[in-house]
Amino acid sequence: MEEENEEERGTLGLADLPDEILRQIFRRLCVYTVLTRVALTCKRFYEISANVSFFKCIRFDPRFSSEKVTDVLKGVPLLKRLELYARRDVNSILEQAVDTSTKLTVLKINSGKEQRVSELSSILLLNFLARRPGLKRLVLKRASFDDEELFFGGLCAAAPELTSLNLNHNLQMSTENLMDIATGYRYLEDLRIYCLSFDRLGSVTPYEDPPVRTLLMKGGSRLRVLKLNTLGLSDASMEAVACCRLLEKLHLYRLVNVGDDGLWQVGALEELRELVVTVPRAVTRAGWLRLLAAPALSSLSKLTVSNSCTLDDDVLAVVASNCSHINWLGLPGCRQITDRGVSQVVRSCRRLTYLNLFSTKSSVERAFRLIPHHLPHLEVLVYRPADQRLTTLPQICDIMPHLEVREYYKYL
Numbered sequence: 001m002e003e004e005n006e007e008e009r010g011t012l013g014l015a016d017l018p019d020e021i022l023r024q025i026f027r028r029l030c031v032y033t034v035l036t037r038v039a040l041t042c043k044r045f046y047e048i049s050a051n052v053s054f055f056k057c058i059r060f061d062p063r064f065s066s067e068k069v070t071d072v073l074k075g076v077p078l079l080k081r082l083e084l085y086a087r088r089d090v091n092s093i094l095e096q097a098v099d100t101s102t103k104l105t106v107l108k109i110n111s112g113k114e115q116r117v118s119e120l121s122s123i124l125l126l127n128f129l130a131r132r133p134g135l136k137r138l139v140l141k142r143a144s145f146d147d148e149e150l151f152f153g154g155l156c157a158a159a160p161e162l163t164s165l166n167l168n169h170n171l172q173m174s175t176e177n178l179m180d181i182a183t184g185y186r187y188l189e190d191l192r193i194y195c196l197s198f199d200r201l202g203s204v205t206p207y208e209d210p211p212v213r214t215l216l217m218k219g220g221s222r223l224r225v226l227k228l229n230t231l232g233l234s235d236a237s238m239e240a241v242a243c244c245r246l247l248e249k250l251h252l253y254r255l256v257n258v259g260d261d262g263l264w265q266v267g268a269l270e271e272l273r274e275l276v277v278t279v280p281r282a283v284t285r286a287g288w289l290r291l292l293a294a295p296a297l298s299s300l301s302k303l304t305v306s307n308s309c310t311l312d313d314d315v316l317a318v319v320a321s322n323c324s325h326i327n328w329l330g331l332p333g334c335r336q337i338t339d340r341g342v343s344q345v346v347r348s349c350r351r352l353t354y355l356n357l358f359s360t361k362s363s364v365e366r367a368f369r370l371i372p373h374h375l376p377h378l379e380v381l382v383y384r385p386a387d388q389r390l391t392t393l394p395q396i397c398d399i400m401p402h403l404e405v406r407e408y409y410k411y412l
Contacts, residue, residue: 022048027054030059031052031060031072035052051075053075053076053077056079057082057083058079058081060083060093062086062088066089066093066096070093070096073093073100077100078103079103081108082101085112086112094120094121094124098124102131104135105137106137106138106139107135107139120144122145122147122151126151126154129159132159135159136161136164137165137166139164139166141168144170144171144172149177152178152180153180164190164225165192166192167192170195173193173195175232178211182214186219188223189223191223191225192226207229212233213237213239217243220243221244225248226241227249227251230257235262237262238258245270248271249274250274252278253276255280256282259287260283260286267294276330277306278307285310288308289314292319293321297323298323298325303328304329304331306332306334308334311331312337313336313340316345320344320347321348323349324349325351326349327352327353329349331356332360332382332409333358335359335361337361343366346370346374352375353377353379355380356409357382360385372396379403381404384408
């Protein structure tokens with residue numbers, strides 16, 4: 001009995017931790033959880049949670065009222081990261097909280113996937129940004145502005161120290177708007193300006209070569225992440241992309257007009273670890289063979305090529321030979337590949353944890369029997385054949401119970 005009592009006395013519970021340790025734990029939780037659940041646990045937790053100043057990162061989703069958001073922001077003067085997700089009251093928050101949390105280094109305003117936030121007031125947003133001189137990262141995903149010319153024209157002056165800018169899925173980006181950004185920023189390390197929304201003419205982001213070339217030639221020396229919608233771009237822009245020698249991630253969406261000579265220049269990027277190319281209509285089989293045999297690409301860890309009508313088994317043989325260290329391979333919509341090419345990849349790229357064969361021909365299934373033997377670490381297989389109904393893959397699932405087989409996927 002005495003031994004049991006000694007063991008009980010030697011066991012610490014959550015309530016035995018000092019307040020400072022509890023604050024460190026609470027700050028890693030969702031603020032909504034802390035304020036609505038943790039605070040109701042006991043009097044001590046309530047008193048600790050009532051002082052929200054220990055939060056350095058906060059994400060407000062629609063569960064919070066506008067009044068609660070502004071009240072919380074008034075109590076976190078040292079807040080570093082703020083995210084407003086799927087909220088319809090962003091303009092009201094920007095206006096009410098303009099003088100609070102001025103130490104922000106990261107601001108994210110993100111619409112939900114189902115619907116966009118209400119139009120952002122360009123004046124309110126620029127004013128909010130100008131009050132935060134230390135802001136380094138700005139994400140305005142699926143956002144639109146009531147006066148896009150005012151916003152894009154004033155962004156560089158309002159937030160001059162940005163190193164990361166994400167305007168993904170913005171429907172108002174034009175050549176002129178992008179030129180405003182290109183002439184104002186020189187030290188960006190992360191730039192994401194692609195859009196996957198389409199109308200009958202294709203992408204709705206029609207910016208062209210000049211601002212992209214200006215931006216990359218002028219300020220691309222520090223870029224490590226670049227995600228572009230390339231529908232309006234040509235081989236000339238790829239020359240500028242090749243000047244970004246520190247690039248680690250490169251996504252080229254809707255690569256409709258760039259041909260072999262333009263894409264080949266990507267092969268000079270020695271630091272590149274992640275490459276995504278979608279709808280490469282002008283890239284030939286010879287272009288793929290030349291690019292993927294480039295010595296610099298032997299260090300790739302992630303490769304996705306979607307909807308290529310020229311990428312075939314011979315190209316996959318080059319991937320298997322030169323890019324054997326990849327752990328992520330996506331080939332959705334590449335219908336020239338068969339089990340021959342996939343088999344070579346499976347045998348050689350043994351570090352794969354993700355393999356995407358969505359909307360390929362059903363002949364690739366014959367290579368699946370090799371997966372349990374050669375890809376023991378594979379976690380996700382995306383597959384839905386383009387030429388027949390999906391068949392179940394019981395043998396793989398029985399042998400590899402940890403493997404998740406999906407019929408859908410999303411871009412990186």
